[in-house]
Amino acid sequence: MKKLINQVGDLVPEMLQGLVAADPGLVLLAGQTVVLRRDHAELGGRVALVSGGGAGHEPAHGGYVGEGMLTGAVVGDVFTSPSTDAVLAAVRAVGQEAGVLLVVKNYTGDRLNFGLAAEIARTEGIDVEMVVVGDDVALAAEGEHAGRRGIAGTVLVHKVAGAAAARGDDLAGVRALAQRAAEGVRSMGVSLGACTVPAVGRPGFELGEDEVEWGLGIHGEAGVERGALVTADEVADRLVGAVADDAGLADGARVVLLVNDLGTTPPSELDVVARGALRALRGRGAVVERAWVGRFLTALDMPGCSVSVLPVDDELLALLDAPTRTSAWPAEHRGRVAPQEASEVAAPSVPDDPSAPAGRGGRLAADSPVRRGLLAACAALREAEPELTRMDSEVGDGDLGTGLDRGARAVEAELDDYPADPAGALRGAAATLRRAIGGTSGPLYSILLLRAAAVLDDADAGAVGWVEALAAGAEGIGEVGGASLGDRTMLDALVPLARTWRERLDAGDASGDAVARALAAAREGTAGTADHVAKVGRSSYLGERAKGTPDPGAHAVVVWAEAVATELG
16 A cells, blocks of 8 residues: 555544645644634624535545635544544534534434534534435435435535525525535446555455446445446446436436546546536536536545536525635635644633533442443443454444444543432443544444433433333434334344333333343344344445344344343342
């Protein structure tokens, strides 16, 4: 692997330092991988627009921070969602009286981390709305997967929403226009080869000299179909045909076109594809009002391109034409350099964390059942790390075991600082896990514990109260993560666990018998996921190939639930 980087772990912060150093209109938020407009504090009367995602998609997302587009961009590690706390820091920095709109691409980690940050920000009095973009027509609108991915069409949503905010629309108005653009835009891509993630050091897949991948995402994964290499005009015809058919474009439809480089496609080849795309659209009777060709949202060094089409009317076209001053949106080149000493802005003071308030009755006692349960769960998850890593490597990205191990160790280290009451202790654990675990698991478990704590605020910490708390936590995971029972997720263990526990208690079973039956239901639900095709999460992109291995997240629930039951039984 040959990369122009220093250390892999320093790539994202050093990249962002270079970005702001070359643009006097940008600053970094101290202590965070967050890019902000330098004048963000002076925009109190305007809606703030925040987007982001993993690094590796440059010039997105930091390149779209500026007048007429984003107020801030939150950047995670390569192809990894930024943490909830990073998103929350950005929202706090820009959240003034007009409110904040989050524009999120439809990936589970992004939805969870941005969604949880929005929930927390609302408890602090910040008015936050969120729009999720899923423009990838390679995946059916309804199917056995996590939903359509957000790809290059997201940039057009940024442009529409940013222009609406700049002209003074209120939060509801900006959100409505962003939602309209998100629902209208359609995209599809083709790849001539794989990209190389720096931390991995080798291409994500291999293609023959005469092969291409159709319908791929932006995280280095393979597409939905492998086919023979064809001409640029044939590529353009297929991509335009897919997006136009999905959008149902009628004769005379007014559209804009975005031809996007996935990373290393030469401008000459991109222009040839653009030529073919324009011809294909006009051949269908479409009126192409605008066409942009270039590098807008990439997958590192992947050779290939995507085509996005957005139907427009006078209002949307005016917003797309509105003045914009960013480094990435096509505009006059700006070569001024920001002074080095003014490339960072102090982060705003952090209010009391609503997810971990001071509890009642001092600190968690050594003999507290909640403490004993948490310690048992942590020990079990640490011991299960190799098994969870192996399972997740087979059907996901392999980080579940190490993530939960890291979270368990963090809870053990901070346990002495948790409040004594059960609700306060759960909020403390939620805050710990939110900080310690990246990707998907951190927000999922944080939501589970926060919702459970809210129930325990108003219920006795007896068996029925804990059942209701567990059920509320499972419901929260489903709401924020977009998952349901049967989707091959941790809910396939959590929901049967809570449901059976409650049913057996209502039937008059002894407490121990009810717990045993509930654990059996959770194990049965987990085992059943081996026969399911995932509908959410990264396993959903494997389709039938994920079958045969139980869902690692559901298995993790069984691991800690059995440990807690044994300790407190």
